[in-house]
Amino acid sequence: MSDVPIIAQKAPYPIAVEEGKSYFWCACGQSKNQPFCDGSHKGSSFVPTKVTAEKDGTLFFCGCKHSAKSPFCDGSHSKL
Numbered sequence: 001m002s003d004v005p006i007i008a009q010k011a012p013y014p015i016a017v018e019e020g021k022s023y024f025w026c027a028c029g030q031s032k033n034q035p036f037c038d039g040s041h042k043g044s045s046f047v048p049t050k051v052t053a054e055k056d057g058t059l060f061f062c063g064c065k066h067s068a069k070s071p072f073c074d075g076s077h078s079k080l
Contacts, residue, residue: 003045005029005065010080012060012073017053024048025061025071035061035071 006029013035017023023036025048030040037048049071053059062070064077 005046007064007066007077007080008034009063010077011063012077013063014058014060017051017057017059019053019055022050022052023061024050027065027070029065035063 005027008026008029008031015023015035025035026033026037026040027048028041028044028046031038032040041047051059051071060073062073062076064080066076066080067074068076
């Protein structure tokens, strides 16, 4: 696995989150459970990013894995 993440999709993942619940965003792009980690990064330099929801609502997790505001979408997918 290289040090460049795989683009899972060129759009964010809108995810309904629950206050107080933790989520682990996939940074490598190889997870079969996008946008969340399934351990596919093992043996690489990638590590998942833990997010604990501050309130119930929808968060837009990055799908292209190139966001400067990871784990959240910043529109970087439109430049890929």
